Amino acid sequence: MTTPPGDPGPAAATAPALEVDGLSVDIELRRSTVHAVDGVSLQVHAGESVGVVGESGCGKSTLGLAVAGLLPENTQTTGAVRAGGQPMTGVPDRELRALRGTKVGIVFQDPMTSLNPTKRIGVQVGETLRLQRGVGKAAAREAAAEMLDLVGLPRPRDQLDRYPHELSGGMRQRVVIASALICEPAVLVADEPTTALDVTTQSQILELFDDLRQRLGMALLLITHDMGVVAGHTDRVLVMYGGQEVEMGPTPDLFTAPRHRYTEALLASILHLETARGQALYAISGRPPDLTARFAECRFAARCHEAQADCRAGQPTLTGPDGHEYRCLHPADGTTRVPLTAAPRTAAAGGTP
Amino acid sequence: MTSVGEVAATLTPAAGATQRRARLVLDTFLANRAAVAGLVLIVALTLFCFIGPLLYHTNQVTTRLGLEHLAPGSGRPLGTDEVGYDQLGRLMVGGQTSLEVAFGAAAVAVLFGAAWGATAGYFGGLVDGLMMRIVDAMLAIPALFLLLILATIFRPNVGMLILVVGLVAWLVPARLVRGESLSLRTREYVLAAKTMGVRAPTIIRRHIITNCIGTILVNATFQVADAVLLVAALSYLGLGIPPPAANWGSMLSNGLDFSYSGYWWMIYPPGLAIVVTVVAFNLVGDGLRDAFGLARRR
Amino acid sequence: MTRYLVRRVGQAVIVLLLVTIIVFGLLHLLPGGPARAILGTMATPTSIKAFNQANGLNHPIPVQYWDWLTKALRGNLGYSYQQNQSVASLLTQRVPKTAFLAGVSVLIALLIAVPVGLYQAVRRSRFDDYLLTVANFGLYSTPAFWLALVLVDLFAVRMHVFPAEAPQGSNFSAIFSDPKGLVLPVATIALVSIAAFSRYVRSSVLDQLSQDYVRMARSKGAGRRYVLTAHVLRNALSPVVTLLGLSLPFILSGTLITEQVFNYPGVGLLFFTACTVQDYPVLLGVILVVGTATVLGSLLADIGYAVLDPRVRYVRAEAAPA
Numbered sequence: 001m002t003t004p005p006g007d008p009g010p011a012a013a014t015a016p017a018l019e020v021d022g023l024s025v026d027i028e029l030r031r032s033t034v035h036a037v038d039g040v041s042l043q044v045h046a047g048e049s050v051g052v053v054g055e056s057g058c059g060k061s062t063l064g065l066a067v068a069g070l071l072p073e074n075t076q077t078t079g080a081v082r083a084g085g086q087p088m089t090g091v092p093d094r095e096l097r098a099l100r101g102t103k104v105g106i107v108f109q110d111p112m113t114s115l116n117p118t119k120r121i122g123v124q125v126g127e128t129l130r131l132q133r134g135v136g137k138a139a140a141r142e143a144a145a146e147m148l149d150l151v152g153l154p155r156p157r158d159q160l161d162r163y164p165h166e167l168s169g170g171m172r173q174r175v176v177i178a179s180a181l182i183c184e185p186a187v188l189v190a191d192e193p194t195t196a197l198d199v200t201t202q203s204q205i206l207e208l209f210d211d212l213r214q215r216l217g218m219a220l221l222l223i224t225h226d227m228g229v230v231a232g233h234t235d236r237v238l239v240m241y242g243g244q245e246v247e248m249g250p251t252p253d254l255f256t257a258p259r260h261r262y263t264e265a266l267l268a269s270i271l272h273l274e275t276a277r278g279q280a281l282y283a284i285s286g287r288p289p290d291l292t293a294r295f296a297e298c299r300f301a302a303r304c305h306e307a308q309a310d311c312r313a314g315q316p317t318l319t320g321p322d323g324h325e326y327r328c329l330h331p332a333d334g335t336t337r338v339p340l341t342a343a344p345r346t347a348a349a350g351g352t353p
Numbered sequence: 354m355t356s357v358g359e360v361a362a363t364l365t366p367a368a369g370a371t372q373r374r375a376r377l378v379l380d381t382f383l384a385n386r387a388a389v390a391g392l393v394l395i396v397a398l399t400l401f402c403f404i405g406p407l408l409y410h411t412n413q414v415t416t417r418l419g420l421e422h423l424a425p426g427s428g429r430p431l432g433t434d435e436v437g438y439d440q441l442g443r444l445m446v447g448g449q450t451s452l453e454v455a456f457g458a459a460a461v462a463v464l465f466g467a468a469w470g471a472t473a474g475y476f477g478g479l480v481d482g483l484m485m486r487i488v489d490a491m492l493a494i495p496a497l498f499l500l501l502i503l504a505t506i507f508r509p510n511v512g513m514l515i516l517v518v519g520l521v522a523w524l525v526p527a528r529l530v531r532g533e534s535l536s537l538r539t540r541e542y543v544l545a546a547k548t549m550g551v552r553a554p555t556i557i558r559r560h561i562i563t564n565c566i567g568t569i570l571v572n573a574t575f576q577v578a579d580a581v582l583l584v585a586a587l588s589y590l591g592l593g594i595p596p597p598a599a600n601w602g603s604m605l606s607n608g609l610d611f612s613y614s615g616y617w618w619m620i621y622p623p624g625l626a627i628v629v630t631v632v633a634f635n636l637v638g639d640g641l642r643d644a645f646g647l648a649r650r651r
Numbered sequence: 652m653t654r655y656l657v658r659r660v661g662q663a664v665i666v667l668l669l670v671t672i673i674v675f676g677l678l679h680l681l682p683g684g685p686a687r688a689i690l691g692t693m694a695t696p697t698s699i700k701a702f703n704q705a706n707g708l709n710h711p712i713p714v715q716y717w718d719w720l721t722k723a724l725r726g727n728l729g730y731s732y733q734q735n736q737s738v739a740s741l742l743t744q745r746v747p748k749t750a751f752l753a754g755v756s757v758l759i760a761l762l763i764a765v766p767v768g769l770y771q772a773v774r775r776s777r778f779d780d781y782l783l784t785v786a787n788f789g790l791y792s793t794p795a796f797w798l799a800l801v802l803v804d805l806f807a808v809r810m811h812v813f814p815a816e817a818p819q820g821s822n823f824s825a826i827f828s829d830p831k832g833l834v835l836p837v838a839t840i841a842l843v844s845i846a847a848f849s850r851y852v853r854s855s856v857l858d859q860l861s862q863d864y865v866r867m868a869r870s871k872g873a874g875r876r877y878v879l880t881a882h883v884l885r886n887a888l889s890p891v892v893t894l895l896g897l898s899l900p901f902i903l904s905g906t907l908i909t910e911q912v913f914n915y916p917g918v919g920l921l922f923f924t925a926c927t928v929q930d931y932p933v934l935l936g937v938i939l940v941v942g943t944a945t946v947l948g949s950l951l952a953d954i955g956y957a958v959l960d961p962r963v964r965y966v967r968a969e970a971a972p973a
Contacts, residue, residue: 068870101871114863116882117962118889128871163961179871486662490669493945494938497904498922502934505926506681582794589796590911592926609800609912620804624797631792 015085016043017186017219018067018104022079023089025062025071032292036062038243039079044219046186049209051230051251052223053266054240057288060223063240064189067221068106069096084186101128105180109192111172115164121148122160125179132183147178150215152208170201177208184216191223206233227270231255239263242289242299249324259320259331262300298329306330378567381644388640394633398626402448411442413599425618432618434607438599444622447599451630454514454584454600459576461519466526467569471561473527474534475553485531492524500583504592514594518583526572533568534561567645574638578631585627601627655957663950670942671723674935675716681931690732723939729932731925738936741921746940747823749917752833753906756840757895764845765888768852772887773879775857783849790846795905799839799912806835817915836913840905844898851894856887889959896952899945 025037037059044050052060065071067081069088081088084103088096105128108114115124125147126140135143141160148156151174164172173193180188190209194202210233213220222234230237230251237254239247239262247260258264265284286303289295298304301311310329318325382388425432431440473484491499503517537543538561546556562569587593588602589609601623608619686699686708694702703709707718722728728738767783774780807815817836818829826833859865860883868878907919914920918937925933 070866070870097872097874099872100869104870106867106870108863108867110863114867116864116868116886118885118960119882127868127873131872131877165962176867179867486665486669489662489666489946490673490942492900493666493670493942493949494673495900495903495907495941495945497907498938498941501907501922501926502677502938505929505934506677578792585794586796586908590908590923590926605797605800615808617804620797620800624794624800627797628789628793631794632789635788635792 014046017046017048017084018042018044018221019080019082020063020067021081023063023066023081024078025059025066026076027062027072028074028076034291035243035294036075036291037066040238040240040243040245041079042238042245042248044187044221046219047213047217048236049213049220049222049234051234051237052221052240053225053227053230053237055225055284055288057291058240059243059291060240061191064106064191064221064223067187068104068189069100070106098132101180101185102132102183103185104187104189105183105185106189106191107173107176107180107193110196111169111176112164112196114176115172117164120161120163121167121175124164125175125182127179128183143182144178147182148175151175151178151181151212153178168201169197170204173197173201173205174208177205177212181212181216181218185218187219187221188212189221189223192225193222194229195224195226202229209233227255227266239266242295243291244299244327245318245325246300246328247324247326249320249326253324257332259324259326260300260328261304261306261330261332263326264332298327378641378644382640385640385643387636388644391633391636391640394629395637398448398630398633399452402445402452405445406442409442409445411439413438413442413446424616431622432616434604434619440618440622443599443604444601444626447601447604447623448626448630450511450594450598450600451581451584451602451627454511454518454594455577455580457511457515458518458522458580458584459573461515462522462576462580463526463569463573465519466523466572467530467562467565468557469523470527470530470532471534471557471565474531475538475557475561477535477538481531481535485528488524488527496521496583497586500587501590501592504587509587509592509594511594511598514584514587518580518587521583522576522579526569526576529568529572530562530565533565537561537564567641567647571638571642571645571647574634574641578634578638581627581630581634656954659950659953663946666946667943670946671720671939672716674939674942675719677938678719678931678935679712728936728939731930731933733925733928733930734933738932741933742918742936742940744821745916745918745921748826748915749903749906749910749919751823751826752836752910752915752917753840753902755833756837757844757902759837760841760844760848761891761895763841764848765852765891767845768849769856769879769884769887771849771853772856772860773875784853787846787850790842791850793843793846795839795843795908796912798842799835799909802835802838803912815913817910817913819914819916821916832913836909836915839909839912840902843905844902847898847901848891848894852887852891855890856883859883859887862886885959889956892955892959893952896949899948903941903945 020040020042023037023040024035027034027036040059040063042050052063054060062071062075066077067083067088069081069091071077077089079089083099086099086103088099088104091099115121122141122144125144126135129135129140129143130137145156145160148159153159153171153174159167159175164175167175173196177188177193188209193209194205197205206229209220209222212218220234222230224230234251236249237247237251238245239254239260241262247254247258247263254263255267258267262284269283284303289299289302295315297312297314298307298316301307304311308330316327316329318327320326425440429439429441431444434440434443469484469488473481500517500521503520504514507513507517509517534557540560543556543560546560551559584593584600585602585605588600589606591603591606593600593602604623605620605627608616608623611619686694686702686706690698690702708715710718726739728742730737731741734741771780771783803815806813813834814829814832815835816832818826818832820826820828865878865882868882873881903919906917907922909915910917910919911923918941921933922937924930925937
């Protein structure tokens with residue numbers, strides 16, 4: 001309902017690979033309820049890449065789990081998620097199981113822990129085929145070798161019988177990606193897929209995503225806290241704050257003309273080639289809001305430099321022209337204070353040369 | 354030397370931070386209901402054993418023929434034992450010995466073990482290898498076997514019993530503290546102290562041991578529980594403190610001799626007293642460990 | 652793997668040597684020294700002097716140690732004048748019985764503790780997990796000797812279901828002459844072990860269930876049962892092998908108590924009786940054998956763990972745990 005009609009993009013004619021419609025997720029704890037995701041809507045088409053950006057605790061990982069049909073038992077959802085035409089919410093676990101890995105694959109942050117240390121790589125990559133398609137051992141192994149080749153693992157056949165700890169972090173993450181994609185799901189959720197990796201490996205993995213997206217035509221939901229990661233590798237970006245969408249738009253627009261003050265602040269906090277030596281990086285002061293509370297004001301108001309009385313009077317709604325919407329009463333006017341580059345932070349990890 | 358040591362001391366985490374941490378540990382501990390229950394139990398047991406006899410007067414000195422093995426009844430809530438002592442009163446007096454010896458032994462074990470472990474960890478290399486192999490070798494001999502043979506060699510009185518139990522129990526804290534000091538010795542403030550020429554014993558005391566305090570405290574709590582069990586086992590086997598001094602283990606030992614007579618009041622009260630004490634200390638130990646954020650392991 | 656093995660075996664050899672030194676040291680710690688130990692408390696100064704002369708006890712300590720060690724290695728553990736038998740022959744009678752008692756009890760304990768721990772982990776924080784945790788905690792804090800007494804009181808004295816004395820007789824097969832007599836001793840050791848084991852299994856499984864690879868497996872469409880059997884079980888249970896090795900001293904201590912309560916003619920009872928009559932050759936022989944068994948047991952456990960976990964095979968070679 002909040003997504004504007006006539007969505008731009010090359011795949012507009014077909015139904016989107018991923019549709020999130022007014023999704024809210026509540027996590028029930030012993031004494032309180034966390035409203036982790038609050039009314040998020042989103043569409044990702046086949047071959048398209050959408051970044052989800054926010055601080056830790058903003059609900060972006062919960063969104064990813066909901067899309068992958070992996071929410072824990074103590075959660076309540078309203079709204080709908082459809083992946084590859086199939087509903088991923090409000091479905092009994094038994095039916096959901098058949099959709100996992102076939103409609104949506106997911107890649108987690110740490111390749112060290114997302115692989116079973118005592119199982120051989122070939123078995124782990126081919127596992128989804130065995131579970132979902134009833135494929136035999138030999139055929140699954142064959143498919144695993146092909147998939148490992150596709151994700152760029154050198155000498156894939158020699159790797160099948162190795163254990164995860166025998167590979168480097170980057171290679172392990174390639175193995176994880178291979179095992180998530182072996183059934184060619186319509187959607188791949190990548191939750192901080194590069195955070196645990198060193199900078200050179202980071203960009204290699206991101207390039208691998210671009211490559212796979214084109215070859216397999218899957219939709220990519222790239223979840224990260226790092227604006228630098230989404231910069232060169234996404235078509236659109238969804239910025240989340242306090243469980244809500246605060247801004248969404250085409251990646252270049254968002255970087256050149258952020259409207260929400262939070263997006264603006266996020267952009268100001270990344271390191272650019274132009275950042276002068278000795279110049280302090282901008283840091284957003286204060287803490288993310290407590291999501292057990294209900295809000296009667298803009299959730300960012302407490303940390304916003306531009307906040308005014310009306311920001312505290314009520315929650316702003318999403319507004320904005322087609323394709324670039326934001327939730328802010330006093331948006332940035334487009335003449336941003338932030339230098340405009342799309343360089344990933346790999347370029348200047350240790351400061352300017 | 355003092356001045357250098359003081360300079361080095363300023364490099365350790367600031368006093369304010371230590372206080373904040375202590376506050377956090379205390380808050381976490383108090384939020385843990387099981388741990389608080391354990392603490393309450395310990396206080397109650399201590400009051401029972403040490404204040405109880407002041408309120409509940411019984412004759413625990415002269416044996417009284419004709420009053421043996423009386424079942425619980427009015428005036429003797431837990432009956433009498435094989436020489437006519439009141440069981441409830443005996444439970445209090447026996448508990449005093451059990452707790453005193455357990456606390457003493459735990460203190461000996463932890464102090465010695467911590468010093469040993471910190472030294473091994475601080476020096477590392479060959480010294481560490483040798484010191485820890487000695488610990489391994491002693492750990493290879495099951496505690497009860499070692500305890501029994503030591504108790505056979507040194508006929509125990511209270512002081513000796515504390516030493517003997519401590520001598521068996523120091524191995525675990527030695528291991529734990531050693532593990533921690535291995536990482537502590539590479540910290541900046543330790544290296545700084547070393548470069549300033551502070552002597553090793555001072556560094557170990559001031560920087561290694563003080564920073565292992567969480568581990569040491571947690572282990573000390575478990576040590577009391579273990580010592581209660583060891584002392585009771587030893588007395589139960591007849592190798593503890595010789596009569597007429599009573600403790601819970603020797604009371605049980607007497608119960609064993611009459612287990613066929615159906616004198617349940619000689620078996621259950623001292624046994625339950627031991628279990629409750631051990632449970633209480635284990636609860637507090639678990640609570641402390643969680644409060645200090647230490648790994649789940651004993 | 653090979654480097655890890657060599658290092659681990661080397662450690663075990665050093666520890667074994669230290670065990671012998673401790674035993675030898677205990678022998679010399681005795682008031683009156685080894686002569687008094689062997690001749691008994693009735694020995695006179697003259698007979699001690701004669702004994703020292705005859706047995707080379709006036710040699711320097713290292714020489715004595717070497718003599719004693721080479722004898723022990725050849726199976727000569729001394730002679731018990733009180734039992735009028737060589738210590739070695741006493742041990743060959745008793746060791747199989749204790750091994751049987753401990754082995755059966757631990758096996759039963761594992762058969763119960765593993766499913767219980769697993770169940771608790773799966774049902775984490777539910778009422779039944781809570782109940783089992785409380786029961787476990789109580790059992791964990793219960794001394795073996797009291798548990799044995801309670802079992803005797805309930806099942807032998809009050810209900811007359813099982814005898815309170817273990818089967819007697821000096822040869823091994825005598826154990827089976829009265830199988831009912833084995834129930835309470837086995838139950839005692841099994842119960843105290845169950846408490847420790849299931850606590851461990853529960854936390855080990857929980858530890859594994861929180862790992863990302865479990866979420867990953869679920870994202871591949873795996874059901875709970877499959878995740879548990881195909882992924883978690885092996886990773887959670889291989890450390891149990893190490894636990895078994897580490898628990899050996901604890902189990903043997905429990906065996907000593909149990910054998911004493913039920914008059915089970917094993918090593919523990921032999922040791923206890925020797926304590927009461929100060930039969931030092933037997934005491935030291937038992938300590939030596941029990942210590943050796945523990946060292947070898949934990950060595951075997953570590954090797955078993957290395958076989959089960961591929962990470963140890965490669966990684967631990969560089970950083971073996973001390």
